Amino acid sequence: MSTGAILMMIITQGVFVLVTGYFFYRVLVSKPKEEPDSFSENDDVPR
Numbered sequence: 001m002s003t004g005a006i007l008m009m010i011i012t013q014g015v016f017v018l019v020t021g022y023f024f025y026r027v028l029v030s031k032p033k034e035e036p037d038s039f040s041e042n043d044d045v046p047r
Helices: 003-029
Strands: none
Touching: none
């Protein structure tokens, strides 16, 4: 494998890991939504 191909592979994987980590971080530190949540209309539905 040539040097250019190795560099492209490492850079591509690095960018992917950074973007994925960024979105995981955003999900983990986001504040929960206030009540009523989107499923509040399903709370007392008879089955």
